[in-house]
Amino acid sequence: MSKTINIRRLLIxxxxxxxxxxxxxxxxxxxxxxxxxxxxxxxARHVRLADxxxxxxxxxxxxxxxxxxxxxxxxxxxxxDALHPGYGFLSENPDFADAVRKAGFIFVGPPAKAIRAMxxxxxxxxxxxxxxxxxxxxxxxxxxxxNTLAKNAxxxxxxxxxxxxxGGGGKGMRKVDxxxxxxxxxxxxxxEAVSAFGDGHVIIEKYITAPRHIEVQLLSDRHGTxxxxxxxxxxxxxxxxxxxxxxxxxxxxxxVRTAMTRAAVNAAKAIDYEGAGTVEFIAxxxxxxxxxxxxxxxxxxxxxxxxxxxxxxTGLDLVALQLRVAAGEPLLLKQSDIQLNGHAVEARIYAEDxxxxxxxxxxxxxxxxxxxxxxxxxxxxxxxxxxxxxxYDPMIAKMIATGTDRQEALQQLARGLGQTCLIGVKSNLSFxxxxxxxxxxxxxxMTTSFVDQNLEYLTDQSLPPDAVLAAAxxxxxxxxxxxxxxxxxxAGNLPVLLEAKAGLIRLDLQIRSADDITLNIDRRxxxxxxxxxxxHKLTSWQLDGPNGRVTVYTFTKxxxxxxxxxxxxxxxxxxxxxxxxxxxxxxxxxRAQMNATVSQITAQDGDKVTAGDRLIVLEAMKMEQSVLAxxxxxxxxxxxxxxxxxxxxxxxxxxxxxxxxxx
Numbered sequence: 001m002s003k004t005i006n007i008r009r010l011l012i013x014x015x016x017x018x019x020x021x022x023x024x025x026x027x028x029x030x031x032x033x034x035x036x037x038x039x040x041x042x043x044a045r046h047v048r049l050a051d052x053x054x055x056x057x058x059x060x061x062x063x064x065x066x067x068x069x070x071x072x073x074x075x076x077x078x079x080x081d082a083l084h085p086g087y088g089f090l091s092e093n094p095d096f097a098d099a100v101r102k103a104g105f106i107f108v109g110p111p112a113k114a115i116r117a118m119x120x121x122x123x124x125x126x127x128x129x130x131x132x133x134x135x136x137x138x139x140x141x142x143x144x145x146x147n148t149l150a151k152n153a154x155x156x157x158x159x160x161x162x163x164x165x166x167g168g169g170g171k172g173m174r175k176v177d178x179x180x181x182x183x184x185x186x187x188x189x190x191x192e193a194v195s196a197f198g199d200g201h202v203i204i205e206k207y208i209t210a211p212r213h214i215e216v217q218l219l220s221d222r223h224g225t226x227x228x229x230x231x232x233x234x235x236x237x238x239x240x241x242x243x244x245x246x247x248x249x250x251x252x253x254x255x256v257r258t259a260m261t262r263a264a265v266n267a268a269k270a271i272d273y274e275g276a277g278t279v280e281f282i283a284x285x286x287x288x289x290x291x292x293x294x295x296x297x298x299x300x301x302x303x304x305x306x307x308x309x310x311x312x313x314t315g316l317d318l319v320a321l322q323l324r325v326a327a328g329e330p331l332l333l334k335q336s337d338i339q340l341n342g343h344a345v346e347a348r349i350y351a352e353d354x355x356x357x358x359x360x361x362x363x364x365x366x367x368x369x370x371x372x373x374x375x376x377x378x379x380x381x382x383x384x385x386x387x388x389x390x391x392y393d394p395m396i397a398k399m400i401a402t403g404t405d406r407q408e409a410l411q412q413l414a415r416g417l418g419q420t421c422l423i424g425v426k427s428n429l430s431f432x433x434x435x436x437x438x439x440x441x442x443x444x445x446m447t448t449s450f451v452d453q454n455l456e457y458l459t460d461q462s463l464p465p466d467a468v469l470a471a472a473x474x475x476x477x478x479x480x481x482x483x484x485x486x487x488x489x490x491a492g493n494l495p496v497l498l499e500a501k502a503g504l505i506r507l508d509l510q511i512r513s514a515d516d517i518t519l520n521i522d523r524r525x526x527x528x529x530x531x532x533x534x535x536h537k538l539t540s541w542q543l544d545g546p547n548g549r550v551t552v553y554t555f556t557k558x559x560x561x562x563x564x565x566x567x568x569x570x571x572x573x574x575x576x577x578x579x580x581x582x583x584x585x586x587x588x589x590x591r592a593q594m595n596a597t598v599s600q601i602t603a604q605d606g607d608k609v610t611a612g613d614r615l616i617v618l619e620a621m622k623m624e625q626s627v628l629a630x631x632x633x634x635x636x637x638x639x640x641x642x643x644x645x646x647x648x649x650x651x652x653x654x655x656x657x658x659x660x661x662x663x
Contacts, residue, residue: 005327006377007031007082009105012050013071016381017397018303019046022084025319027051033080036071038064040389042132045381055080057390060645068096082326084319088393091302092119092168108326109221110274110301117271118299121165121521122203128296131270133263136282136295140165147398151181152204159207162186164193164200168298170240171196175207191617192624195599198334211448212285213237214294215250216264217310219321220273223330228261229310229318230340234417235285236435238358238451244435245306246345247313250406252289259291267299276322278304285447305348308379308400312344331499343409344402347417347432351394353499354431354459359594360620362648363388365425367557373483375402375409376416390620390648396427406444410436418566421538421555430568434458437567463502464570468563470528471541471552472498472518472572473509475561497575498561504575588636590627590653592646596620601642603653607635613632616640616652632658 003547011034012019023033023046035050040059047053054074057064064070067091083100083106085091096110101107110114114390118124122140126569129135138160139152153160153176162185164172172193174185190200217229233249234242248257264279283294307318316338325331330396351361362386370378380397388394403409414436417429435458440446451458464472473496494509510518515530541552555562559574598617603615609629616627616638636654640646 002138004030005218005324007076007323007327009034009082010108010323011036011054011071011075011078011080011083012046012086013065013083014091015041015044015046015065015392017379017395018086018305018381020049020381020448021379022086022319023049025317026084026323029320029323032344033321034074034080036065036074038391040387040391043386045383045386052078058397059389061089061391063451068093068099071096072099072103075100075103080105082108082323084108084611085166085302087302091638092300094119099228106326108268108275108322110277110624111272114271114273115301117144117168118451120300121163121298122201123165124298125203125296127270128267131266133267133270133279134292134294136205136208136297138202138203141478144201146183146186149186149202150179153182154179156204156206159209161205161207162195162202163190163205164189165203165293166197166199166201168192168300170237172202173240175638188624192619195619208282208284208295210284210286211235211251212283212289212446213242213280213297213318213448214252214260214283215278215300215304216261216274217304217307217318218264218268218279219318219325219331219333220268220277221325221331222274222328225331225333226265226268226273227331227333227335228265229314229316229338231257232306232309233259234280234306235446235448236441237448239334239446242306242348244345244347244432244441245309246343246406246409247309248340248343256289256291256294260294263294263296267296272537273301275301275325276303276307276318279476281329305357305398306346308377309344309346312377312400312402312444313340313342314338315341325532337637342402342404343406344400345398345406345409345413345436346398347413347436348395349397349399349417349420349422349432350428351396351425352428353426353460353474357625358428359625360390362388362394362595363425363428365390365396365422367421367562368396368423368429369421369555369557370397371416371419372536373412373416375412375488376400377402378416389657396422407442410442414566418564418569419535419538419553420551420569421564422569423543423555423557423560423571425560427569429564430570431458433462433564433566433568461501464500464563464568465547465565466519466521466524466526466550467528467543467545467547467550467551468565468568468570469498469505469507469521470509470526470543470545471554472496472561472563472570473519474517474530474532474541475539475554475563476574477557493521498572499575500570500572505572588655588657589651590615590655592618592627592650592652593619593625594618594648596625596646598640598642598646598652599624599646601638601640603629603635603638605635605637609633609635627652630655630657634658 035053092098094115096114161172174189194200232247236244278300280297377400401413497507508520529544561572599619600617613629
């Protein structure tokens with residue numbers, strides 16, 4: 001395969017980690033890379049990495065990354081040959097793909113007609129059924145009257161899944177368990193679909209009660225070659241958003257792999273596909289997978305977030321192959337050339353708070369360090385000092401671990417997550433670490449409902465293990481200039497007051513020598529023999545104590561201490577400089593918990609409400625949050641309007657709590 005292609009200047013119409021990932025491959029191929037950026041991304045990592053960058057508008061996506069005219073003008077101004085859309089934003093917009101090509105540029109993606117064919121789930125299902133691809137039983141008719149939809153849901157049999165026919169990413173999708181809940185969930189799904197895609201049309205499908213989400217990576221050229229790159233399992237999800245992905249799928253019988261990959265290739269042939277794409281299937285995970293136990297869900301006509309796991313087990317660079325296909329080159333590969341080698345697992349690291357319903361946690365990253373080891377790859381869009389914007393998806397990075405087998409890959413991923421230091425924003429690192437080490441995950445016995453069923457354990461906010469507290473206390477020495485109470489002829493006493501998610505932690509360390517300490521906490525005394533070695537900027541503590549030898553990594557920055565024992569990560573603040581989280585809701589005032597848009601207001605000034613009544617619905621970063629009445633009372637004043645953008649801490653509503661004496 002030649003090293004050069006007829007693309008010289010590539011504009012990447014995206015941001016974050018995917019823009020950085022595309023820039024990396026494009027520059028290795030000798031292409032001149034052109035980034036675009038909004039007001040919020042002026043100092044973003046993808047802007048720093050590209051050969052040049054063009055400003056495209058205000059922070060909100062509609063004014064920048066979704067503004068087709070502005071992007072086309074950026075193509076002309078930069079003299080670009082081609083545009084890579086990444087994923088999200090305009091990547092699956094057929095009108096944009098058409099506009100790019102009509103303007104004389106190369107669009108790195110499939111033809112617009114293929115995007116249109118797969119863009120609406122109802123039409124895609126009919127097309128796939130005609131091509132012999134198995135589809136989930138359901139209703140995809142034009143009649144969208146709520147009564148018609150409810151009637152069909154009853155005929156299909158509960159539970160059912162309401163799905164927006166346009167778009168993806170879990171938006172406009174609701175599981176309904178009973179007829180009583182159908183109307184409210186339909187209303188919510190339609191509202192979200194209109195907001196996200198401008199299309200409130202939905203379909204109803206039978207909900208598979210033990211579903212596994214398995215997808216097949218495809219690669220096609222314009223010369224009639226259609227290849228599969230085997231499958232990925234994306235069953236570990238939260239709110240229909242993938243959390244951990246892997247390749248190949250665990251417990252995949254050869255005959256099922258053959259049937260599934262054949263169905264995916266038939267789907268590509270049916271729409272004359274070009275480029276990289278993914279066919280997603282839902283499989284019955286209640287027992288052993290069978291050739292008759294999977295059904296077509298949708299086709300993503302773009303690069304997927306989880307594409308690196310396929311790259312790791314096949315040795316192929318999907319972005320490089322995308323670029324070559326877009327340039328008109330034939331794929332110089334046969335199906336037999338593509339082989340599986342080892343196992344790869346990916347985790348998505350987000351700035352979010354798992355203990356608070358996974359609310360996004362925008363803000364500045366004070367420190368970010370990823371471990372480096374063979375078999376570990378990290379794709380990120382941010383560095384230390386960068387901002388996680390409230391305007392976009394809060395993904396910080398994707399960590400991909402590779403091993404000779406699945407267990408080795410999971411162990412590698414768990415170690416990598418445990419040594420990832422992140423200070424400044426809340427994250428899902430501990431949540432991911434616990435996922436990797438859960439017995440069901442290690443055994444490959446998971447379905448799309450696994451996270452919900454195990455949420456309490458995965459988001460546990462109990463006190464950190466004693467060994468972590470001991471190491472955090474020792475790390476205080478790095479923040480202090482001297483050891484209080486130290487005496488050459490006796491033990492030094494180090495009182496420590498730490499602020500953690502679980503609250504204030506008071507502990508006292510008696511330090512007899514550099515390798516002999518006693519932790520006093522909660523009327524308990526625990527002795528540890530200490531070994532310490534430094535790995536890059538992290539300090540590795542090996543503590544021999546009551547529960548055996550434990551390795552704890554710590555990092556100290558100012559008055560903040562980060563610690564991890566591999567099973568979880570914690571950030572402590574020395575109490576005299578505690579960082580304050582979002583301001584507590586004061587009496588009578590309800591504030592926004594995140595930067596968001598007010599998508600719905602369900603209460604009015606003067607309304608009497610009951611505790612738990614929904615007052616306002618906020619939408620941000622692919623999720624809705626309902627603002628509920630904190631107690632029985634009366635609405636004094638709704639302080640926002642529908643469609644208004646609000647910031648974290650902004651007043652949404654003034655509320656008068658019911659006085660029991662006046663009730």
